[in-house]
Amino acid sequence: MIVDSIIRLTSVVAVILIVALGWSRIGAARLKKKGVEESKAKSEAKKSATKYSLIAAFLYMVAMVSVAGLFM
């Protein structure tokens, strides 16, 4: 049971990190293309990356709670 909990905990943290890192890179690159200054682009992208990573964590947890049985 503890092992299951650790796996679930790790998976949520992984979702947050993957989305945050991915979005901050993509977001910063998109903003730079639009001509936004690099430091401003990075800070804007970091903010939106945090927000979207938490939304992804929420959706992931809800999805797993509702459809987890399909994969177990």
Next chain:
Amino acid sequence: MKMMYGMLMALAPATLYALYAYRLEALLLILTGVISAVAAEALFQKLTGRKITVTDGSAAITGLLLSLAVSVSTPLYALAVSAAFGIIAGKQLLGGLGKNLFNPALFGRLFYLFVFPDSILPWKLPVPWREAVDTTAAATPLEALRETGETSPEILNMFLGRIPGTLGEISALMLLIGAAFLIYKGYVRWRIPASIFATVLVVSAIAGQNPLFHFFAGSLMLGGFFMATDPMTSPRFPKGQVVFGIGIGLIIMAMRFWGWQTPGVYEFTEGTTFAILTMNLFVPYLNSKFRPARK
């Protein structure tokens, strides 16, 4: 800050009843929830070089709300980890109080349900009522509804708190006393609980089930009065608040009827957490859509 301490006062009746109902187990859970939330906030702010703001009472409220939203069977470590997750992921990562997207207590509760689903069971009856029925564990009213299709527990028992459930949800009477205080003081956006409860009553009546059963069952009242009304994660304008409340009510009833569950792993019968968190996502849209026109 005045409002935060007002909220703590409003939660006092439900907290005292939880202590009466579950004694030392409840005390340990409540202390763990509050201390973990406050410690997580202070530690995160210290490590990130921000001003430490634990004295504003918001972290303590998050910890208390989360501990009132868990089963008495919950291990202390599960609650501690969930409270820390709720504070850090649900509040601090986005910049702290006022910038959070989700209600931190509910985000912590979703995490708790997802990571520690086994820790919820068994549901236990409050200690003073165990001898009368000669049993400790029992199904919650919503579980009984799912299993038998009947709204079986007596409404009076649900009102007074003679049923199993999470620490804070078992006595509707105590929650109503706290809610009356919040409304009297003007600390909550009353349209939100009013529209949630109206939706639940109407939908249950249409479905041919006892509306009062649904009104008093599960964490509807705890969530409706104390969590959905969080000023940071609820709409600012009246029409938005009504839409927000109706959305929560509809999701709650949908989950009570059909459930979101995985047999053997996740078997939840209550949807208040999912409903409020889902509607939290729409708050920015509702704020822009229903912003009153300037004259």
